[in-house]
Every structure is written in C-alpha cells, then in structure tokens.
Amino acid sequence: MKLICGLGNPGDEHASDRHNAGFLVVDTLGARLGVAVDTAKFEGLVGTGRLGAERVLLLKPLTYMNDSGRAVAAAAHFYKVEPKDVLVVHDELDLPFGRLQLKSGGGTAGHNGLRSILACLGDDGFARLRIGVGKPLGKERTVGHVLSGFSKEERSALPELLGRAADAAQGWATLPLSLAMTRFNKKE
DSSP states (O other), X not given: OEEEEEOOOOSGGGTTBGGGHHHHHHHHHHHHHTOOOOEEXXXXXXXXXXXXXXXXXXXXXXXOGXXXXXXXXXXHHHHTOOGGXXXXXXXXXXXXXXXXXXXXXXXXXXXXXXXHHHHHHSOOOSEEEEEEOOOOOTTOOHHHHHTSBOOHHHHHHHHXXXXXXXXXXXXXXXXXXXXXXXXXXXXX
C-alpha cells in the first residue's frame, strides 16, 4: 500500500489558501480515481483506491499544518506503510508558482508540516511532492503569503497545475522514483 498525504489546514476559511495546495492535489487525484476523501479517520479525512495494481490511501490531516505528523504516523502505523511508501504533497515557498519537484528524503526547509511528520515518523525517508507557491513580494510576511489565496492569474493556472501534480503523485506510486522525478521535475 502507498500513502499519499496532502497537507493543508481544515475549514472553509483556509480552503483556497496557498498553504492548502496539498489538500487540493489530493482532492484532484481522488476525483480522478473516483475516490471520495471524506471518511473521518486518523485525525483526518481518508479515501482508498487503486493506482494500477497498487492500493493507495489518500489522506488529508485535519490537525492543522503544524501537527500533520500525528495523522500521517497514525495512518502509516495502522496500515504498516513504511516511510519509503509515503508521499507528502505540500506547498513550497522556494519554488516559483507552478513548479513541481518530486524528491525522496531530505530536511524540512522550515516547513512545519514536514517537521511534524519527520518527528512523528522518526524517519526522513518519505517522498515529497513540492508545489511551488512562490515567495512573498516585497516585505510581505511568509505566514501572510501562505495563508492568503492565489492571485487571479494563479487561479486561472491552478487547474492545470493541480492536474500535473496529480500526474506526479500517480507517477510516484506506479513508476520507479528516478523515472518519476525525471518526468515531473521539469521546469515549466
């Protein structure tokens, strides 16, 4: 089994925030697979489906970003999913809007959701799908940037970006990691 976790914050007030890019990708992938991510379990919402021969659990933690690790670790432990079979989809300030980067392992780069997951799993061997949301302009604070909505131009490009990100998540689950990285880490 593979576990694909999209990071975000619960509640309607956060639904269109940049910080919820992971939730948006999991929703896009779920719709594509005909999987409703709406069953309350593991302090989150889950749905199960298949990607080819691979069984997959989609997860949206409802613990708020900073405590996402509790939901990820609970689901991983329950299904006996090894960290190498976990993909965390999250927003990334260090990538320009629209850029994707799939990678395995690494640090947290100051991302509190990743920090929580690393602490709860006790292993940094999980994969990440980083969704570029760009850095704040001028003196705008980082927190204000990630907790704000996408610009009009970004909103018009968002469906295509979410589709590419869902493709990358599927590629991670069904292809060798090096091939998936080569295919999806292109500059767009």
